[in-house]
Amino acid sequence: MATQASRMMHLNLFLFGCGHHRAAWRHPNSSIERMGDIGYYEKLAQTAERGKLDAVFFADGHSVGDINENSLWYLEPITTLSAMSRATEKIGLITTISSTFYTPFHAARLLASLDHISKGRVGWNLVTSMFDAEARNHGYESMPAHADRYRRAEEFADVMIKLWDSWRDDAIKCDRQGQYADPGKVSPIDHNGEFFLVDGPLNVPRSTQGNPVLFQAGASDQGIALAAKCAEAIYAVAYDLPAAQDYYRKVNAAVKVAGRRPAPIMPGLVTYVAATEEEALAKQRELDELLPVASSLKQLGTFIEQDCTHWDLDAPVPALPSLEEFNGPKGRYGTILRIIETENPTLRQLLGRLAAGGGHCTMVGTPEHIADKMAHWFHHEGADGFNLMPPSLPNGIEDFVDQVIPILQQRGLFRTEYKGATLRDHLGLKRPDF
């Protein structure tokens, strides 16, 4: 990490449909008709680049969401980022890659090619995927066990890097009277592991960054172990500062044990920004009120395992059993208890909180207020930056770039200009020369 004096935040824009609020697409001004229009995504990337953000980021999945619950579709990230790379010049471009479904040769080649095309701006978020519905689109009867997926992910990351390193940086000579490339500098990898047989070399030479930047977001013990072993940057889920600090310290301790330098940790962050707190709250309320109440109550009912369809929407949420007393899945339930405990929301507000970013942190208020809170996390072992999850797009990122970024810049917490040209440059990561 840089010294405290010069330490700067890292900010990514997490792109998702019409925004991260589940009802954002219902807003009259939403871009819901443009989910397949590349111009929509190019403009978002340009806005993020205007704000000097480190990168834009796409999550990914391999099955349709629940059509009955109005899950939106989205373009495939790699093809989308390739087009977006030509509408921007500096901003990083991060896709999600499932090690459970891709062969490492395909993935290494697609990302290396994209790193050439974008002149060194590619990152990849290594995930193991979760759902049987995804597995059954790629030839599995059901999703492999968690432990098997993580062993595969670790081998996958290893093979990816071996493939990227199968051409030395100076392998290509372009000697018109002699050789195009030096055969001594292009080598097979001869990998034969538990999951993968890959001879190599890759059929793409080493790219601008050497290797695209490896992101990870594991929260389980195995996820944290994988992140400690190989992640160069980390996404996190933390509803509030204590949760963020807990994760931050746990990961950095694991990284230290692994003998590696700390990787920037970026929790997800939902923001509602406006000139006054009242206006910011009104923006939040406007989206929350677009939620179809019946299906939201039904969903909450499954999370808390009781019928809440008759509860008063504008009264505080009734007392719920403690985490110890609750017998269902505890992750989301714990977040719900935390929200009730810290915010005492009405039922309608609780539905909104769950609808925008799920368990991620939400900050609502003036640009100064949000900059203060972000700085507080940044200076108190909560975050090295944030993965911005605007509740609605494009306005959510425009608000942030126009109103919050200038304050962070004035305070010396965020860059006023890109210093380098690659994603590694933006993240302060050294190029792995080879």
Add this chain to the structure above:
Amino acid sequence: MATQASRMMHLNLFLFGCGHHRAAWRHPNSSIERMGDIGYYEKLAQTAERGKLDAVFFADGHSVGDINENSLWYLEPITTLSAMSRATEKIGLITTISSTFYTPFHAARLLASLDHISKGRVGWNLVTSMFDAEARNHGYESMPAHADRYRRAEEFADVMIKLWDSWRDDAIKCDRQGQYADPGKVSPIDHNGEFFLVDGPLNVPRSTQGNPVLFQAGASDQGIALAAKCAEAIYAVAYDLPAAQDYYRKVNAAVKVAGRRPAPIMPGLVTYVAATEEEALAKQRELDELLPVASSLKQLGTFIEQDCTHWDLDAPVPALPSLEEFNGPKGRYGTILRIIETENPTLRQLLGRLAAGGGHCTMVGTPEHIADKMAHWFHHEGADGFNLMPPSLPNGIEDFVDQVIPILQQRGLFRTEYKGATLRDHLGLKRPDF
């Protein structure tokens, strides 16, 4: 097919490194330093679009070529075409997809996404791949047998189309007060075949063209059977008109038996164009003279299974055993005999012919001469168009677009403007509505 009066040629630009002549990269003006520069490919696509060509096309492979023989690397086609789609407006964009290495869900999704991004300009050339070196990059010990690969390819094409048809054209509603999509119009495919288990639906809705256009180039009996069954357009290899006619008639007979309408057949075509025949021949000679003689003679020696390193480069090629007498692989050997028989070339010229496009047709001369020959093939059951393989790039396609295209247009053999916006429109193929 359209009536004879209005029948027009289809022309694709087959992109490959610095051009299809193996020594093109050695020319002082070659773009060999730009193999990873997306701007190089964008400009080539713009030139092809200026000539109103139907499409640009990339072949593909899954292993490095022979570094000792100066095989060039190239960007991965899908990522490259996505970027190129944003530098062009009308021209089609065709990638090669190996059914042996991709899962159909990945491939269907990448191509559907690209079809959305390009607004309906995508085609795919279905291949089964050939080399053990490729198989060993994707987990196989060696390449599956030819017959197995073709059974897999047929099932692959079937699953691709089922996935693309898993959303009906009118599935998306964007009803802000109601549903985003109609769940009754998004259906699983429940495919469980010999090679693939795929539940579906795809997580990308039906794209502009419905389905990207399926190209095929099979020359074996199984390849022709597959093309007859599912190809919407066909690439071919034919050294001269009799070979082209033989293939053309064979494929169209098979298509008729399959009860389908004929698909446009486009043989590969290498052209050297100039204002005079002498200049055109000089262009060809200039590239041929860049070939490193020793390695070309060594390669020829392996094709004909005898040592030819002591032969006179500027004398006619000595008599070779007949095809019947020859015991090695007969495909390339037959082409070599055909070249000697029809052109009586010097050894140096033979090496040049083999170095530019291999067994594909070569036409050398004035724009009028080349337009005449193309028209002759077009009117005599040799071709419905051509897959242009310029020996060097970018000049080879600039020459063709500036000099040959206007003549074809004047003769009413080629479009003067795009009539539609999709690749299906350019090829005269109906959109498969669903």
